[in-house]
Amino acid sequence: MSDIDKSTAIKLYRTMVRIRVFETVTEKLFLEGKLPGFVHLYIGEEAIAAGVSASLRRDDYILSTHRGHGHTLAKGGDMKKMMAENYGKVTGYCKGKGGSMHIADFSIGMLGANGVVGGQFPISVGAGLSIKMRKTDQVVVAYFGDGAANRGTFHEALNMASIWKLPIIFVNEDNQYASTTRKVRTLSVEHVAQRACAYNVPGIRCDGNDVIAVYKAAKEAIERARRGEGPTLMSCQTYRLKGHFIGDPEKYRTHEEVEEFWKKEPIGRFEKIAFENGWLTEDEKKAIWEEYQKEAEEAVKFAEESPYPDPEEALKDVFVNPLE
C-alpha cells in the first residue's frame, strides 16, 4: 500500500495521460505533414512534469525546454492554444511566432520553453531573485535535460541560486541522451544530482519513471523553497522513448534498447500500482483516456479551423512601445 492518497494519485495519473495523449496526437499530425518545423516529444517522461507540478500553485513559475509540451500541460496549459501554436495558427499561445519549441503561458507562470539548451538556468535565477525581493512565497522550477547540465549557465546559475538561497527547484530530466549523444560520453558524473555538493545545495536522485517518487521528492523540495531555505537539485532518471525530434533517424541506439524501456514506461507502471491500491478501475481508466482523447481532438479541430496569422503580424510584438 502506498502512502499517498487516492485523489493525489488520480491527479498524477490524469496529468500523465493528458500529456501522453497530446503528444501521441501531435506525433500523428506531424507525420501526416500538418505541423511545420521540428517537434520534440515528451513521451516516456510524463511522470516528471506530473510529479513536480502536483505541488505547484498557479502563481509559481516554471521554465521549460525544447521538449516542453509536458511541462506546460502539467502546469495547466490549454491544449487548444498549444495545438494551434504547433500548427502555426494565430490562435496559438504565441500567435504562431514561437511554435512547438517556444510555448509560453504567462497567465499560469509558464515563463517559456527555450530553444537554446541551458538558456533557462540564468533566467530562473532572476525569477527566484524577484520572488525574494518581492517577498512572496512563490517558487521557480527550471526543467532541464542531462545534456543541458553541461552548459556553463548551469554552473553559474546553481552557484548564484545557492549563495542567495533562492526558491528554485532545478529539475533534471535525465533521459540518457542529448540528441544523438549518450549521456555517459559527456557527463563527468553518473547523475547530475552528484554535482549538488559543488554548489552546497541538496541533491536528490529519483526514479523519473515513478510518478510517486517524483511527487514526493519534488514536494519536499518545493516546500523547502517556499520556506525560504533555498534551492534543490533533483535528478530524475528516465528515458526518451521517441526520437530526439520526430523524424530522427536514431542510428545511435537499437530498437531492442527502446523496447526494453517501453516496459518501464511510467503510465503503465503507475496503472499497475493504482489497480493494486484500488485507486483506479478499468472503467475509470477508460473514461480518463477517452476524456483526454476528446480534449485533444477538440484541440486539433480548433487548430485546424483557426486561420494562419496575417503576414503583417510578423512585424508586431518586437517592442511594447515601438517609438514609431
Place this chain on the structure above:
Amino acid sequence: MREITVAQATAEALMEEMSKDPTIFIIGEDLTAHGGIFGQFVGIPEKFPDRILDTPISETAIVGAGVGAALTGMRPLVDLHFADFITITMDEIVSQAATMRYMFGGQSKMPLVIWAPDGAGLSAGPHHSKSFESWFMHAPGMKVVVPSTPYDVKGLLKSALRDDDLVLFFQHKKLFKFKGPVPEEEYIIPLKKADVKREGSDVTVVTYSMMVHHTLSAAKRLEKEGISVEVIDLRTIWPFDFDAVAESVKKTGHVVIAHESWKVGGVGAELASQIQEKLFDYLDAPIVRVGAEHVPIPFSPPLEKRVIPDDEDVYRAVKKVLEEA
C-alpha cells in the same frame, strides 16, 4: 561532370585536407552518430575516428578549446551545430581568437575554422533560424565565408582549413541537399575572390549564400522582360572582393545588394557605403538593399515568408533601382 550535394562537398573538402594534414580535427556536438546533423561529415567518423570529437553541450568550452588548440599547433574546425548558438561564444571568438594576434604583436597564428549552419526557411523558429555574418564583419580579425554551391563550398573550405587566420564559415541550412557539379580532381578557391554567377549589363546584384539562388531565379524572370542582371556571388564577405564589385558597377551603373539576414546594419550597409564612397560617379540610381525585416525570425510559415527575402524581393528591388534611374 558529376554532381554532389553541399553536404557531400563539405565532407570531401575535410577528408582531403585531413588526409594531408594530421593537425586538422573536428570538434562539436552530435558529430559521429549521423555524420553531423546535416550529414556534412558523413564518412569522416569511420575514416578518422580519433579526429572528430563529440562534445558535451558546452559551446563556450568547445570554441575556447578550438582557440587553445589552434594556438598550440593544431588546426581545428569547430562545428557550432546552429549559427544561432554563436552568441554563446562571442567572447571566445571576438575578444580571444580574433584579437590575439594583434594584441600579442603578431606573435601568434589562429588557424581555426568556426563552421556553422545558418539561415531560415525551415520553420525552425526564432532560436534556430538566424544569420549573424554581419557581426563578424563589423568586428576586426575574422575572415567570413558564406558559400552558395557545392563547388564553392568545397574549394573555399579547403582554403579556410589551410589559412593561418580565424575563418568563420557559414553554410545555409536549406542548401545542404542542394546538388551541383564538382570535379573529381582537386581544386581550391582562394578566399576573398568573388564569382560572377551570371553575366548581365543592366543591373548588378551583389549577393551571397541562399540569396544567390533567389537572385538567379529573379534574373531569369527579369530576362524575359528584357532586363539583363549581373549576379555577383561574393562568397567571402570579409575581406570582400571590391574589385569584382567595382568592375560590374562601372558596367551597369545600378546596384542591388541582397542578403537573407537583417537589412538594418547588415553586410549590405557596409557594401553600399563603400560603393558610394568610391564609385559615386558611376551610379545612375541609389543603391537598393534587400534583407530581412527587423524582427526575430518567426515560426509560422506565412510569418517567416513575410520576414525573409526571396526571389520576389530581388525582382522588385531590380525594378526599383531601374525606375529610380
